[in-house]
Amino acid sequence: MFNTEDGCFHPIEYPSEQLPKQFTFPFYYQPHSLCVLAADEVKTYLATQQDFEHNFGLDSKDIGLKIGKMFGIMVVENSVGQLGYIAAYSGKLAESNYLKGFVPPIYDTLNKEGFYKQNEGRLNRLTAQIDQLEQNPEIEIVKARLKEAQFQSAQRLSDFKIKAKSKKNKRKQQRLEAEQNLPLAEREVFFEILKQRSIQSNIDLKYLKLHCEADIEKNNKKLAELLQPIESLKVQRKTLSAELQQRIHKSYRFLNAKGETKDLLDIFKRTDIGTPPAAAGECAAPKLFQYAYENDLKPIAMAEFYWGISPTKEVRVHGQFYPSCRGRCEPILGHMMQGLDVEPNPIESAGIFKGELEIIYEDDFLLILNKPHEFLSVPGKTIKDSVLTRMQTYLPNATGPLLLHRLDMSTSGLLLVAKNERTHKKLQKQFINRTIKKRYVALLDGVIEIKEGLVNLPLRVDLNNRPRQLVCNEHGKSAITKYQVIDVKNNQTRIYFYPISGRTHQLRVHAAHHKGLNLPIVGDDLYGTVSNRLHLHAEMLSFEHPVTRECVSFSCEADF
Incomplete structure (x- = not known):
């Protein structure tokens, strides 16, 4: 023991x-x-x-x-x-x-005699000094003065320019009237007067700008004087922290x-x-x-x-x-x-499938196939065999991206393939507008009391543990799943999933997370326990045919 x-x-x-x-x-x-x-x-x-x-x-x-x-x-x-x-x-x-x-x-980062704890104390003291200096009330007073100076400057310059434009328009009108009414000699004298007024307006604007800038600069300088000791301490703290981190990594x-x-x-x-x-x-x-x-x-x-x-x-x-x-x-x-x-x-060695892909439906514009579990939708870093590469071989004259959507490697079920670019664009629009209906069937490891409902948990990738996903309200993307219980046998729940969004591992996380259904899918090697396979299958697909405009629906039963 x-x-x-x-x-x-x-x-x-x-x-x-x-x-x-x-x-x-x-x-x-x-x-x-x-x-x-x-x-x-x-x-x-x-x-x-x-x-x-x-x-x-x-x-x-x-x-x-x-x-x-x-x-x-x-x-x-x-x-x-x-x-x-x-x-x-x-x-x-x-x-x-x-x-x-x-x-x-x-x-041992907790050793009080070690360099980490001793330097951590120095960092904490620097942080305390910074916090104390930042509490200086004069900083907020000067910031408020600076903000007011910037506002007043903008206001004065705006008012001046409005008046200057009005005077400019007036001089323009006076110039037109002088051309029509004044003799040549008087006209030239008058034009010179208008010119000098225009020059004076530009000079007044220049001096106004200098005056405003001086007022702002005075407050900026005062603020910089107050912040300089803080910035100096922050540089010290950053340098010490970097040196400490480097030393820790070497330890x-x-x-x-x-x-x-x-x-x-x-x-x-x-x-x-x-x-x-x-x-x-x-x-x-x-x-x-x-x-x-x-x-x-x-x-x-x-x-x-x-x-x-x-x-x-x-x-x-x-x-x-x-x-x-x-x-x-x-x-x-x-x-x-x-x-x-x-x-x-x-x-x-995963993702190897030696059989032929099962095609459920095919016409001149699209086809639907049944992807086997543990087979990639698109090529991976090391494994190139996939639905996409097989379709590129099967449809050598096809144009466009071919695949409209993907399934996780461990998930089996229906995949939609477009044979030309125009078909792909029309079907892609249906995916974007969420008018294509998808239904998955899964087997959950346990019993659900609530027979139907929605799971709404935003998801993002776990940067430290790819490809796992995290529930994250701050940085996650919206992910919503509708579910409906079919039956319960042997302490396992057979369930329908209707994904409203299409995030990576959405159904797997929504099933397993304690804020979701709190029951992992049977065989989920990432969020549950390993079994003979992941018991998740894309069973049904309904959409409007991009050419015939008929509403079509296809299904393929799971092998579990």
């Missing part, structure tokens, strides 16, 4: 002949039974422990901020061949980096199975983002690898699970296993797993 008194290595009994042959591929896996056994011990400890206080949001009696946590376990073998496991948590737990029974951090040094070491800067400089994201190296998985390598423990398998209340944005279910995050952990673990015999990445 998980024992906090015996250090970080927790012995576990298991027949050696059933050990996995390769180490877990951490970004897509089904947890080995060893990992499940070890995780159950940690879960039991978390549910009953009294060693620390942290509000996971599972007990209404607990006080304080409710925060769920990712935990990781790694099954290892020590130097004398004894099997056991080590455990870790992401970030801090109970405001601590060190809790008995769990592996330590790679770098996170990661081993691999070959005994090689790289810091965060080395690891991320070859990635697309170039610099380490926030909290890189604080996840559970890197901590587990680091402790194993530093203590001569051979990694056998690993898994990570979530413990606590569901977060606001992500789909996270209490007690469920999840893959390691890609944005922060993929580059780090890519280095740390070098030298290990790791399971092949199943994603690289």
Whole structure:
């Protein structure tokens, strides 16, 4: 069992002949039974422990901020061949980096004697100085004077120009009347007088501008004098923060199975983002690898699970296993797993379909096909075979983009293909106007009490864990789904989805998120648990035929 008194290595009994042959591929896996056994011990400890206080949001009696946590376990073998496991948590737990029974951090940002805490104190003092200077009431007074000077300047210049234009029009009229009524000699004298008035008007405008600018500049100068110490402190703070961040990144040094070491800067400089994201190296998985390598423990398998209340944005279910995050952990673990015999990445072999695509309907203008599950709609980074490439071969004389819409790789069902550009534009307009009707059928892992309704949760991509999506009211795009329960059998709900919008993973997130239906689709490897397939199928498609103008409808039953 998980024992906090015996250090970080927790012995576990298991027949050696059933050990996995390769180490877990951490970004897509089904947890080995060893990992499940070890995780159950940690879960039991978390549910009953009294060693620390942290509000996971599972007990209404607990006080304080409710925060769920990712935990990781790694099954290892020590130097004398004894099997056991080590455990870790992401970030801090109970405001601590060190809790008995769990592996330590790679770098302890909470060490009061360390450079991070000492420099954090300097940063906090600078921030306090800045805040104090910004509270100076004279700043607001001068800002108000500057704003008033700018307003008065604009008003005076506007009034002057209106009057000047009126006088200019009057001089123009006087010039016309003089040409008709005055003798030549008097006319030339009068024209000179009008000219001098025009020149004087321009001079008056110039001096008015100078006077207004001087008034504004006086207030700008005063404001700059008040803000200069603040800006100076902000530059100091920014410089210190950048230096501190650089030093921290160099302090996170990661081993691999070959005994090689790289810091965060080395690891991320070859990635697309170039610099380490926030909290890189604080996840559970890197901590587990680091402790194993530093203590001569051979990694056998690993898994990570979530413990606590569901977060606001992500789909996270209490007690469920999840893959390691890609944005922060993929580059780090890519280095740390070098030298290990790791399971092949199943994603690289996904999307292979050797059969023929089933065409449901075809005429001279369009066709409808039944896309198989685990097959791409369009080519990916590594896999080129897709519905689009197959259609380009099948329709070599077609013009236009062909596909009108897409389905997730794991989703099966109806896809609409246009054979020419004109047809594509007409159908695309129907998609834009949302007059094309789509119906999906899905199988949910659980029972829904409400038989029909709407889910309205805005979505955006999880930048640290693509292609997962987040619910985000601030930056998300509107996503609305109508649903209707069909029946319930074996604790699973068969349901119709009618997407009103078409966001990436919309139906999957709306089903799984705790503010949605709170039930993942069966087989959803991103937001639920792995099964033989994702039980989501685009079953029906209705639209106006772009040529015949008939309302047509096509359906294709799911194979689940």
